[in-house]
Amino acid sequence: MTDVVQLEAIHKIYDSGEIPVHAVRGVTLTIRGGEFVAIMGASGSGKSTLMNLLGCLDRPSKGRYLLGGTDVSGLDRNQLADLRNQKLGFVFQGFNLLSRTTARENVELPMLYGRRHYSSREIHERALRSLDIVGLSNRADHFPSQLSGGQQQRVAIARALINEPQILLADEPTGNLDSKTSVEIMGVFQKLNEQGITIVMVTHELDIARYCRRNLIMRDGRLVSDVQVTDRLVATVEMQRLLAAEAEAKLTD
Amino acid sequence: MRFINVIKVALRALRRSAMRSVLTALGIIIGVAAVIAMVSIGNGAKSQVEASIASLGQNIISVFPGSNNSGGMRGGWGSASTLTVEDAAAISAEVAGVVAVSPEMRDRNQVLANGLNWNSQILGEDVSYIDIRLWTIAEGEMFNELDVRSATKVCVIGKTVAAQLFPDSDPVGQNLRIRNIPFRIVGVLNAKGFNFFGSDQDDIVIIPYTSHIKRIARRPNLNSILIQAQSPEQMATIQQDITDLLQQRRNGRDPDFTVRNQQELAEAATATTKTMTVLLGAIAGVSLIVGGIGIMNIMLVSVTERTREIGIRLAVGAHGRDVLTQFLIEAIILSVMGGALGVLLGIGASQLVSKLNGWPVLVSTSAIVGAVAFSAAIGVFFGFYPARKAAQLDPIEALRYE
Structure with missing residues (x-):
C-alpha cells in the first residue's frame, strides 16, 4: 500500500498569547493506506493539534506534510478547504451535525461544497448509499434530534465518507457515547477499515484504542510510542459479550 | 455551492x-x-x-399694460391704458403659433335680475375665451362672432351668479341688468370651482369685449390680452415675438406693456x-x-x-x-x-x-x-x-x- 500521510519534522507553535506555545515539536510519521491508527495522549500532549494538522484545518509552523504524495504545508485557506472536501473525512466528538436538517441533507453537505457540480439526483443517491454503509438508510429523513447519539455519530461517519476520502479522521468519536454505543461505532470503523479505508483517530480511552491496528502515544508534543496492536479487540465479538452480560444481569436480577 | x-x-x-x-x-x-x-x-x-393651474387654461400667455407715470408718480403694472384692440388683432394676425387671442376687459359691477342683486366680476371677452380657459357651457350656448362684432347685449354667467340671481328659475333667456343696461343671458357655464389663489371662478358674467368697451367700461383700452399658444415648447418664442411686435408697434417708445407666461406660475x-x-x-x-x-x-x-x-x-x-x-x-x-x-x-x-x-x-x-x-x-x-x-x-x- 502507498503512503497516505507523510509528516516530516512537523512543528506547530502558537504565538498568539504572551508566551509562544510549542504544541507539536518535531513529529515525523508515515501512515500507509489501509492503516487504522489511534493517537493517544494526555490533554495538552498535542494530539488534538496534530489531528488538526493532519486534517488540514491548520498549517504547520515548520516541517513538511505530504498528503497522498503532494506537499500541502504551503497551501492557502481555499486550497486547504478543497483538500478537506475531496481527500479528507471528519468525525467529531460532538457529532457536529446541522440541527433541523435531515440526516440525508447532513450527509450531502460536503458534496454541495465540492468544486464539481453533481445533479441533485446524483447527490441524493450517493447520500443514501453512504447512509447505507453505516446502516442508516432507513433514517434518511430523520432530524438529528430524532436520532440516538450512536445514530448521530453514524450519520457523521456517512457524511465523512460521501466524497470517498483518502483518509478518515476521527477526533474522540466515542467521547460522548456510552460504552455499548462506543463498541457499535468502533464496529463501524472496523468494517470500513476492512474495506480498505484508512482511519486515524484520537482517543484517550485505552480499550477504544485496542480496536485499532496501530497505537501512537504523544507526550509534550512528541511521539513517544508507536506500536502495532497485538491483542486487538473485534467489535462484533465484544458486542456479543456485552449483550450476553446484559442478558445474564437480567436473569440474575 | x-x-x-x-x-x-x-x-x-x-x-x-x-x-x-x-x-x-x-x-x-x-x-x-x-x-x-x-x-x-x-x-x-x-x-x-x-x-x-391647468384649469386656468393651457399654454397661456397674457399681455398686460405697463405702468403709468403721471408727473413722477408711478402706478403699478396695468395702470397704463395703452393696450388696444388693434394690438390684439396684430398679435392674432402676425405671430406664428398663436391659436387664439381674446382681448380682455375687466370690471366689477352690481348685477340686477329677478328682483335680486349681486356684485360680480364683469368680463369682456372674445368668443374663444371659454375654449382657451377650457371652460364648457352647461346650459344654452356661448355668444357668437356676430354678437362680438355688433356689440350685442348678451352674456353668459357663472354658476355662482346663476345661483344668486336665479335661485328657482332657469336663467337662460332671461335678462339681467348691468349699469341699468339689460343683457340677455344666452348661457350658463359649468362650475369651475375656486382657483389656485382661492377666488371663486364661477362668480362671473361674461359679455362680448366690444359690448364691454362700448357700454360698461366706456374706454377703448384693454385690461389685458389673453393668448393661447399651440404648444408648451413654443411658449418662449411666441412670448418673444409678441414683445417684439408690440415694441415695433410703439415706434421705439419705452415699452408700456408686459408679457407673462402661465408656465412661470406653474413652475x-x-x-x-x-x-x-x-x-x-x-x-x-x-x-x-x-x-x-x-x-x-x-x-x-x-x-x-x-x-x-x-x-x-x-x-x-x-x-x-x-x-x-x-x-x-x-x-x-x-x-x-x-x-x-x-x-x-x-x-x-x-x-x-x-x-x-x-x-x-x-x-x-x-x-x-x-x-x-x-x-x-x-x-x-x-x-x-x-x-x-x-x-x-x-x-x-x-x-x-x-
Whole structure:
C-alpha cells in the first residue's frame, strides 16, 4: 500500500498569547493506506493539534506534510478547504451535525461544497448509499434530534465518507457515547477499515484504542510510542459479550 | 455551492427564527412603506396643484399694460391704458403659433335680475375665451362672432351668479341688468370651482369685449390680452415675438406693456410641492436606513449563534466565499421581502390617506422601484459586515465554539 500521510519534522507553535506555545515539536510519521491508527495522549500532549494538522484545518509552523504524495504545508485557506472536501473525512466528538436538517441533507453537505457540480439526483443517491454503509438508510429523513447519539455519530461517519476520502479522521468519536454505543461505532470503523479505508483517530480511552491496528502515544508534543496492536479487540465479538452480560444481569436480577 | 441551494439554506435559516425575521424585516417594511406613501402623497398634492393651474387654461400667455407715470408718480403694472384692440388683432394676425387671442376687459359691477342683486366680476371677452380657459357651457350656448362684432347685449354667467340671481328659475333667456343696461343671458357655464389663489371662478358674467368697451367700461383700452399658444415648447418664442411686435408697434417708445407666461406660475407652484415631496421622502428614507441597521444587528447575532454551523461548513470544504454568500443572501432576502411587503403597505397607506383627504394619489412606479432597489442595496450594505465576519472565522475556533 502507498503512503497516505507523510509528516516530516512537523512543528506547530502558537504565538498568539504572551508566551509562544510549542504544541507539536518535531513529529515525523508515515501512515500507509489501509492503516487504522489511534493517537493517544494526555490533554495538552498535542494530539488534538496534530489531528488538526493532519486534517488540514491548520498549517504547520515548520516541517513538511505530504498528503497522498503532494506537499500541502504551503497551501492557502481555499486550497486547504478543497483538500478537506475531496481527500479528507471528519468525525467529531460532538457529532457536529446541522440541527433541523435531515440526516440525508447532513450527509450531502460536503458534496454541495465540492468544486464539481453533481445533479441533485446524483447527490441524493450517493447520500443514501453512504447512509447505507453505516446502516442508516432507513433514517434518511430523520432530524438529528430524532436520532440516538450512536445514530448521530453514524450519520457523521456517512457524511465523512460521501466524497470517498483518502483518509478518515476521527477526533474522540466515542467521547460522548456510552460504552455499548462506543463498541457499535468502533464496529463501524472496523468494517470500513476492512474495506480498505484508512482511519486515524484520537482517543484517550485505552480499550477504544485496542480496536485499532496501530497505537501512537504523544507526550509534550512528541511521539513517544508507536506500536502495532497485538491483542486487538473485534467489535462484533465484544458486542456479543456485552449483550450476553446484559442478558445474564437480567436473569440474575 | 449552487445558488438554488444557497437560497434554500437561507430560507431555512430565516424560517427557523420566523418571529425574529419578521420583526427584523419590519424595519424595512415600515421604511419602504413610508417612502412610497410620502412620495405618493407628495405627487398627489403636486398633481392637484398642477390641475388647478391647468384649469386656468393651457399654454397661456397674457399681455398686460405697463405702468403709468403721471408727473413722477408711478402706478403699478396695468395702470397704463395703452393696450388696444388693434394690438390684439396684430398679435392674432402676425405671430406664428398663436391659436387664439381674446382681448380682455375687466370690471366689477352690481348685477340686477329677478328682483335680486349681486356684485360680480364683469368680463369682456372674445368668443374663444371659454375654449382657451377650457371652460364648457352647461346650459344654452356661448355668444357668437356676430354678437362680438355688433356689440350685442348678451352674456353668459357663472354658476355662482346663476345661483344668486336665479335661485328657482332657469336663467337662460332671461335678462339681467348691468349699469341699468339689460343683457340677455344666452348661457350658463359649468362650475369651475375656486382657483389656485382661492377666488371663486364661477362668480362671473361674461359679455362680448366690444359690448364691454362700448357700454360698461366706456374706454377703448384693454385690461389685458389673453393668448393661447399651440404648444408648451413654443411658449418662449411666441412670448418673444409678441414683445417684439408690440415694441415695433410703439415706434421705439419705452415699452408700456408686459408679457407673462402661465408656465412661470406653474413652475413656481410645482417647485414648492416638489420640495415638500423630496423632504417627506428624505425623512422616510432615514427610517429605511434605521431598518437596515436592524438587519445588520440581527445578522451579527445570527453569525454568533451559528458559529458552530459555520465551523462545520468550513471543515467539510466550504470556502470563505460560500459562507459570505450565504449570509449575504439571507440579509438580502430579509430586506427584499421587507421591501415587497413595504410596497404593498405603502400603496395601502397612500390610498387610505387619499380617501381621507380626497386627494388624488399617484403611486409612482419610480418610487416603488427605487424603494425596492434601495432595500436590496441596504441588505447588501448592512449584510456585508456580518457575512464577512462569518467568512473569516477560523474553522477550528468555530467548531470549538459553545
